Structures are given as C-alpha cells and as structure tokens.
Amino acid sequence: MMGDRTRRTFLLSASALAGAVACPTLARAGEKQQLIVDKARIVVESFLNDPQFAKMRVYVQNAYGVLVIPDLLKGGFFIGVEHGTGVLLGRDPQSGAWSQPAFFEIWGGSFGLQFGGQSSDAIFTIMNQGAIQKLLSARFQLGADASVAVGELGAGVGAGTTVQFGEDVYAFARNMGVYGGLALDGTYAKPRNDLNQAYYGQPLTAEQIVRQRIAPAVPGTEGLRQALSQF
Template structure:
C-alpha cells in the first residue's frame, strides 16, 4: 500500500470513528433526559398516591388497592382544548404477586384525543386499580383502551366508588381521581395506555420492558421502596 493510499485509509477510518463518536455523544443527553424524567414521574407518583390514600374524599381507594391485581398511578394528567381536545400524561404500573408483594414500577403513558364542543383545561391526579388478569394482560400487550373494549369495563371516575359497588368488583378497572380546573364537553373515548419504552430502558437498562419488570421481576430499584410500602 502506497503512503498516499495509507493516509487516505487512515483519514476514512478517522472520519468514521468521529461520526460514530458524534452519534454516540448525541444520544447521551437524550438518555440522561429520559432517566431524569422517569425518576421525576416515579417521585411524583409516590407523592400523589400517599396524598390520595389519605384523602377523605377517596375513602375506598386503599381497600380497592388491597384487592387489586395491579395499580397504575398518573400523577399529572392534563386535559384541555378548544373544539379539538386531548388528554395525556406519564405514570407507573406496579403488579402484585400471589404473596402480596408489589413489583418494581414500569413506566407508561396515557394519551387520548376527543372532538366536540369543549372548552377549558383540567389537571388530574389519577389512580387506576386493575382488578383482573384480563385487564392486566391487555395493558401489557399495549391493547388497553378505556371505554373501547366491552370486556374491559371502567368503574366510576371522580371522588371515588359509589357505596353500591363496594361489595363486589363488577368492573375490571376502577379509577380514582382528584381534579383541578374546569373542563366541559366531550369525554376522551378510547384513551390508550402505552408502555414508555424510553423511560423503562433509561431507568433499568437497555432492553428493559414492562413484562420483564412487573411479571418476571428481572429488575428492582430502591427508589420505589416508599411507593411499594405505601401500597400495602
């Protein structure tokens, strides 16, 4: 190989290495942002659940959590719009095993859009108690849409569960929420619960998925100890 050819080859390798380094460096801030945001979601979920658990307007929440197969906590769901509306937010899913032990949290997002005569804005703190294996399986398969599947009934949303339903769990999912602000108009039908793969990978490591976190229990984190204890 001539000196000129050798220099050209070295230059190509150097440029290729520089390009790879640039791509790798560019991905680091995104990963760091996801990790920081995931930790913030977990911290806010813990704080919100502890607050709602002792809220006198939600007296049945603790009992429903005790009988639940899984729990989803969304510390901040934002709903608003004019004519075209939407709702969304990030939260966590924890699953209880047969011994009553709660899993590490998997990160999820809720997103919905609605069209109709509507105006205003609202922020909600929401806890969903998942009462059946069928509903949990639908969530894990990213196939859960609120109000869209007849087999996945959603219980009362608002201050709590009506007394007439507390003797038996007729719905697969019950929602407990605390709302701030005013919002009038069409409700968001077919709200989807979708795994936040970016948050899960950033928090637990590349390739971490919801089923491995909450069912196979391949991952653990001391950052969720306070929340798991609060759920008992």
C-alpha cells in the same frame, strides 16, 4: 522529556477529566424517570391521606395492578386531548407485594364544546388478570379492551367489606380546572419501554417488570411501593 511518573499522572488526570464530562450525562439519564416515580409516590400518598378516597382502599387491596398517572393533562378549544406519563405496578395476589414500576403513557381525545384546561392526578386499579395482561401486551383502550368505571368517592366501603368488582378497571381522579370530570372513552395506554431502559439500565418490557419481576431493585422506587402497601 516527560518522565514515567509524570506521564502516568497526566494520563490519570486526562482519564478523570473525561469521566467528569461523561458522568453528568449518565447521571441525567434516569432523572426524568425518577421524577415520574417521585410524582407517582406523592399522588399515592395524597389519595391515601384524603378521606374522600377512603373507599378506594378496598380497590387497591384487591387489584392485580395499579396505574398511577400524575398530572394527566387535558385542554383545548372544542377538541379535548388527554395525555400523561406514569407507572404501572403489579400486586402479587398471594403476598400482596408490589412489583417495580413500569413506565406507561396514556392519551386520548374527545370532541365537544370544551374550553379551558384540566390537570388530574389519576389512579387506575386493574381488577383481574385478563385486563392487566392486555395492558401489558399492546396498546390498550379503556372501554374497548376492558370495561371501566369511575370510582365513587366516599367512605362507604372499608377494608373488611366484601365487594363485587363488576368492572375490569376503576379510575380515581382528583380534578383541578374547569372540566367537571375525567373522560375515559377512547383513552389509550401504552408501555414506554424506552423509559424502562433508561431507568433500569437494560432493555426491559412492562411484562418483564410487572409480571416476571426481573427488573433490578431501584432504591428510588421504595417509597412508592411502601405507599401502595399502606392501602
């Protein structure tokens, strides 16, 4: 017969074994999302430290939100398809503080004589409240729901310079591959609430994260938010 003490030890051991089996699954639940956040931080830091993108600083400093898409992939024969997953962060226009990141997916297509492939780290600066509200509310098409322009390279604009932002969205990209530019027409962006839930452990919309700021603070986002604050 099993004594009470032995029985308790057995039950505790069984419970610990069950937890050991379950914990890796729980731990892996946010790994994919944290990898996206970490890649976004690396992209922001690389743009921040690149003299060619010095002009970009004033755009980030005045943006209402920034959409960071690491590894925006485009490739195909005759039909080019863009796709990437990244994060959107909102900037408080009063304090300059950045929100927790909300996950987004971007995709689009273009037709033409295209060969090879391209990978672009891309940052989109959202320059007014109307554009960011459209981006948060539904599927958002660049060029249709908001005017968009490709950000110019160079160091001609500094932090103290007054700039008239004529477009709703500006796109900055570092291209790698045989394509010579970033195609924007017909490009869509859409919130990924499933990734938000997996990362924050509760159902949250992009609106709740970026505008309402009710998402719990996650230590893994601090590096990305600090990098943006350095612009």
